[in-house]
Each structure stands twice: as C-alpha cells, then as structure tokens.
Amino acid sequence: MKSKENKKTKQIDQHLVNNADKGMTSNDGVLIHDNNNTLKAGDRGPSLLEDFIYQDKLAHFDRERIPERVVHARGSGAHGIFEATADISSITRAKFLQKGTVTPLFARFSTVAGFKGSTDLARDVRGFSVKFYTEEGNYDLVGNNIPVFFIQDAMQFPDVVHAVKPEPNNEMPQAASAHDTFWDFISLMPESAHMSLWLMSDRAIPRSLRMMEGFGVHTFKFLNDQGKATFVKFHWKPRLGVHSVAWQEAQKISGYDADFHRRDLWEAIEKGDFPQWDLAVQLIPEEDEMKFSFDLLDPTKIIPEELVPLKIIGTMTLNRNPENFFAETEQIAFDPGRLVPGIDFSNDPLLQGRVFSYADTQNYRLGGPNFHELPINRPVNGKFNNQKDGFGRQDILKGNVSYFPNSLAEGCPYHAMLKGEKGFESHSEKIDAKKIRGRSPSFADHFTQARLFFQSQSEYEKEHIINAYSFELSKVKDLNVRKRELAILNQIDPNLAKQVGVNLGIEPPKELDPLTLQFARQNFEKYPIKAPKPEITKSSALSMAINPEEGTIKSRKVAILVADGVNKKSVDLMRNALQKEGAHAVLISTHVGNLKYNDGSEELVQFSYLTEASVCYDACYTPDGDSIAVLSQEPDYFQFINEAFRHCKALAFAKGAEELIDKSLFNNEKKDKGVILESQGNMVKDFIYIMKGHRIWDREKARKVAV
Numbered sequence: 001m002k003s004k005e006n007k008k009t010k011q012i013d014q015h016l017v018n019n020a021d022k023g024m025t026s027n028d029g030v031l032i033h034d035n036n037n038t039l040k041a042g043d044r045g046p047s048l049l050e051d052f053i054y055q056d057k058l059a060h061f062d063r064e065r066i067p068e069r070v071v072h073a074r075g076s077g078a079h080g081i082f083e084a085t086a087d088i089s090s091i092t093r094a095k096f097l098q099k100g101t102v103t104p105l106f107a108r109f110s111t112v113a114g115f116k117g118s119t120d121l122a123r124d125v126r127g128f129s130v131k132f133y134t135e136e137g138n139y140d141l142v143g144n145n146i147p148v149f150f151i152q153d154a155m156q157f158p159d160v161v162h163a164v165k166p167e168p169n170n171e172m173p174q175a176a177s178a179h180d181t182f183w184d185f186i187s188l189m190p191e192s193a194h195m196s197l198w199l200m201s202d203r204a205i206p207r208s209l210r211m212m213e214g215f216g217v218h219t220f221k222f223l224n225d226q227g228k229a230t231f232v233k234f235h236w237k238p239r240l241g242v243h244s245v246a247w248q249e250a251q252k253i254s255g256y257d258a259d260f261h262r263r264d265l266w267e268a269i270e271k272g273d274f275p276q277w278d279l280a281v282q283l284i285p286e287e288d289e290m291k292f293s294f295d296l297l298d299p300t301k302i303i304p305e306e307l308v309p310l311k312i313i314g315t316m317t318l319n320r321n322p323e324n325f326f327a328e329t330e331q332i333a334f335d336p337g338r339l340v341p342g343i344d345f346s347n348d349p350l351l352q353g354r355v356f357s358y359a360d361t362q363n364y365r366l367g368g369p370n371f372h373e374l375p376i377n378r379p380v381n382g383k384f385n386n387q388k389d390g391f392g393r394q395d396i397l398k399g400n401v402s403y404f405p406n407s408l409a410e411g412c413p414y415h416a417m418l419k420g421e422k423g424f425e426s427h428s429e430k431i432d433a434k435k436i437r438g439r440s441p442s443f444a445d446h447f448t449q450a451r452l453f454f455q456s457q458s459e460y461e462k463e464h465i466i467n468a469y470s471f472e473l474s475k476v477k478d479l480n481v482r483k484r485e486l487a488i489l490n491q492i493d494p495n496l497a498k499q500v501g502v503n504l505g506i507e508p509p510k511e512l513d514p515l516t517l518q519f520a521r522q523n524f525e526k527y528p529i530k531a532p533k534p535e536i537t538k539s540s541a542l543s544m545a546i547n548p549e550e551g552t553i554k555s556r557k558v559a560i561l562v563a564d565g566v567n568k569k570s571v572d573l574m575r576n577a578l579q580k581e582g583a584h585a586v587l588i589s590t591h592v593g594n595l596k597y598n599d600g601s602e603e604l605v606q607f608s609y610l611t612e613a614s615v616c617y618d619a620c621y622t623p624d625g626d627s628i629a630v631l632s633q634e635p636d637y638f639q640f641i642n643e644a645f646r647h648c649k650a651l652a653f654a655k656g657a658e659e660l661i662d663k664s665l666f667n668n669e670k671k672d673k674g675v676i677l678e679s680q681g682n683m684v685k686d687f688i689y690i691m692k693g694h695r696i697w698d699r700e701k702a703r704k705v706a707v
C-alpha cells in the first residue's frame, strides 16, 4: 500500500452498525413493540414460554462473556499505520518493510498477570503487540516492553504463569508478583535473574503506554530475495521518551484511576496527540551467529546496542481508537507463529514453543477455527484456501471444490510455486543433530547480563530496584524463599544483595542455595559455570535517566490549582505557555461547574479536589488571586501539592501563591530545583525545563517529605 488510504479501517467500517433512527428489532430483524415487559398470563400471572423476544434477549446476554486471555488479559488497543522509511531490500523481501510502504496495523498493550478488570498500574511486564495488515498477509510482532524473558524453554511457560498469577487456593493477590509462589519459582530459576531485575526496575511501572519501549525479545531472521538470512532483533522506540511513575504513586493511581493507562492512550488519540514509535532493528549477519559472549538464541539475553547499533526502519503512528472494545481489542488474535515472506523464526526454544501456543489459545478463546474471519483479524488482501466449515463460519465458498489438487476449479486456489510466484518460504537452514530433550550449555550464564543491567542504571534507578526487591520480598512470607532470592542477587551484585538484605533483616548468602543449584543442574550438567568475559560492563541504553535538554512535555497533563477569585492572567500565563509546548493544562477547583475569575469572567471547570489527585498529573501550578485565601483553608489542596512533591514532580507558584508553601510539608524546600517560584526567576521557562526532565528524582534520595 503506497497511498495513505487505510485498507484495514475501511474493511472494519463495513461492519459498523449504527442504531441512529432505527427501531429496535430482535436478532432476526423483527420490530419490537415493547422491550420492557415479558409476556405474562395476565397482569399478575406467570411468564409464558412462547416469549421469543425475551428468550432472544436473555440467551444472548447469557453468552456475552468469552474466556479472557490466560495471560495479558488486561489490554488496551488502537488502530494505526506503519510507514517504512529505510532501504533494507537487500536484507528482507518483506514488502511492508520496503521504503515508502504504508501498512495499516492494530496495536495492543497489556499487563501480564492481572485479570481483565485489574489495575493498569500493577508492577508488571507490558505486552506490546502489533498486527500489521500487509499486502502479503498479516504479520504479528508480539513483543513486550522488556527485552528478555523469565525462562529459556517454552515448556516452563505454564509454570512461570501459574507462579505469578493469584495463588490457586485463595485467588490472591490480584495483578501482583509480590507473593510467595512467584518468588519461590524465581528463586529456583537463576535463568530468570536478568528479567527479574528489569521487572523490579521502573520499566515495570510506565508513566504511559505511549512512553515505553517495545521489544521483539527473540532473535528472528530476515530473508532476502536470494533466501539469504540475517539475524534480527526488533525494538520500538517511543518518540515521547521512556518514562515511569514512582512506585508509591503507582499504588495510589490504582485507587484513583485503575484505567489510567487505558484512559491516557484513548484521550491522547482523541485529542490528536497520536502516539508514535520508531521501529529499529539490530542486524547480525548469519556468519556472526557465534561471535558473542552470549547465545543469540537465548531469550534471557539482549544484544547490547554498543555491540550492534540500532537501525531505524520505520515509524508506527496510532491514530484511531477502536469503535468497540470487545469487537476489536478483545477479539484481536495475535500469533507470533504467523509470518510473511521475508521473515522467519530463529531456533530460540522459547519462540519455537510460542509458535504452537497462540493459535491454539485463540481457537479456544474465540470459539473455534474461524477466528481469522472476525473483522479485526481478517487480512486485507483476502484469504483463499480449502479450509471450510466450523463454528461461526462467515465466508461463503462458491462451487463444489474444496480440495487440492483439483481440475474442476482449474487448480485454484493455486500454489504460488506452480505459477512461478514466490509465496512464504522457510529459511533452508541445514540441521544435522540428534534429538535431545535438554538445553544448550551456551545458555548457562545467568548473571553477567543481569549485572550489566544493574550497573548501567543511574543511582536513583538502582535505589528503585533495591526498594522494589525489598517490597516484593517483604511480602513473601516464607523466609527460605527470601533467602534463596537474596543468594541470587548476591551473584549479580553484592551491594544490591546487601541493601535488600538490610531491608529484609537477612545477611545475603555467599553461595546459591542448594535447591536452586539442584534445579539448575537438571538443565545444565555443569552449574554454575565460569561465565565468558562480557564485551561490555555498562550500556547507557539500559538506563531511563534523561537529560532535560532532550526531553519533551508534549501531551503531558499539568494541574492548575484554582478556586473562585483566581487571577485569570496568572492562569493564562501558564496555560498558554504549556499549550505552545503541546502539554495540556487542566483546571482543578474546589467545585466543578463555573469558576469565577477575579475579572468577573467565568469558565466551566470539570474537575475538583474531590475527584482529582496529584498522582494523575505530571506537575502542578498554583496561580495567584483571591483564590489563595480559599486554598489556604483547603486540606485537599495541600494533600495535592504535598503528594506532588513527594513524587518528585515540578511545582510552580505564582508570586501571590508562594505563601501557601509555608503551610505545606515541604516548607523548608524553597531551594529545591523543582519548586519554582515566580518571584525568583523565569517561572514559566524554568517549570517547563524541569518537566522536560520528567521528575526530580534526587529529591527522593534525601527523603525530604513524607506524605
């Protein structure tokens, strides 16, 4: 598709139903006279079995639910496009990746562990799935926001999922890894050490789905026209940068707005702040497969960007919200096992296992083999084969032929090879091996990259990781589990183990626990091994720390804290400046409805201190005016600014509002660089600059305020 026309949304639109001006009908199109009352034998008599209108309504209602996804049940999605921007024609023949091609897509972001109705702000991995509706069929890149995985072999997937999900006896806790079974499993599985560090980092509590990276995780293969393979890793880089919230904030957001991420994505698209990511690849020539100190096929390893730089090959833009959550976001069926020509699997044993599981789960979840025909799943180039029948079949196959070879239908649908066309072909890789049920010894180094990750973090990020392990392991009741995990942390970084140990009141064991060793030795004859020397010990790409000079406040939400009598000029000064930067100012007052300005004008306000909390905003500003007398008596106002301070956000105060700081819990912190006073410089400019740095994390270190 070269033009900007979106074939997918056009296809979807054919299925839209609009009830406007329509009389209500039964499912068979019969106009309904009364949809409030069942048919009865007299006013006070029993209901009659012949009431087909009632049965039609209730029978459908009784079947409204389908099984939620066994993992990644909670998700939010949107339509968009992908525009290929680089010439990689010598590397892959995939048409949608050829420079200038525009392809419609649907993206779904998810948490892993929680049920469908759980909070968005759980500490968790985020799914990052993209279905490209290409001219050569659907291609699904089903990734995560963390580039490595807990396990190396698909056989253990049900185990890791059972361990993290709510415990089977009491179904607790919901959407949380901070419990015994998860850490029991992790502490027996040293291969999960690397991913557990990412999970304990701020990556696991994103500020927004629009502000997280995505990774294909596995190594895949690109194939060119000649069938030559190149290994490839996929990365999605958000144009808005990679940002998190603070852990305490995450917990509070879960109470104030459990849909925080879903709402943020929805509102951004509605406002025209279309989220964008660049798609980047790391390309590794086939000959270099064995060149690294780690195995490319091991999904617990990254390829540091310093070893293989990223090459940007296109951009994804999400520009349309679904019309209907169930029909689109819920019924979309992702499957990393379906490829288009020019892309192939590697032999990563986790990826190989995924190839089976996804189609299998869709067959169950979506009720049979015709889920490909649901509008959201249909390829835009059509599907033509001899598969037929099954529950919910929609396509109506013409003619009497549904087999191949045939002559009665002139050999159609034909095989590409018979017409000299090129369809999907797998890489003709030579394999000469014995069948074994086991693991490659090259997968046995579990700590070097975990260490690389930890050592690449800034000081505040390390602190957050220490706090996260301390939080999670404190929630574990079994003391042996705590100790066993501490022994793993000690292998990664003694200082990490020591500090977590202080919080748990345990001295970190020097050696891995005998049980951990026993299970690891089931997979690796020699364990632990002497790790190969890593190419690097620090990688700046692994840290989320940012330089405000490179930051943006585009689409951020800033609370303007007002009350009746507020000075309009003082409000507009900030609001206009924020608007120029693409940020959104939101007025919060003591009541919703009309706000009275000092100049007599009025403005409709939709948010009050009763409904809003600072955790749902990126920064706050207090303009001056007669509102100050009101706010100085308003405990919820002080709660708002105290919390904003605690969560390391920028707070600006107009000159006449500065006195409010004296009543706050940070009244000694007027010199804090994130507390910006109009009387002391260029307030608007300084405020925006500080916001570009996302948070003033060093404020946290000093633990200057407790709320």
Ligand code: HDE
Pocket: 069, 070, 071, 072, 075, 108, 109, 110, 126, 127, 128, 129, 142, 143, 144, 149, 153, 154, 155, 157, 215, 216, 217, 218, 299, 332, 333, 334, 350, 351, 353, 354, 357, 358, 359, 361, 362
């Ligand atoms: Fe999945 N995974 N997974 N997974 N996964 C599912 O498919 C599975 C893995 C990922 O938005 C399920 O439709 C196995 C890695 C995402 O709809 C299921 C293994 C990565 C989503 C399944 C893995 C992922 C899923 C559940 C180990 C990152 C949500 C419902 C071999 C690269 C997709 C469903 C969406 C969903 C199986 C490991 C990402 C059961 C067996 C590694 C983003 O099929």
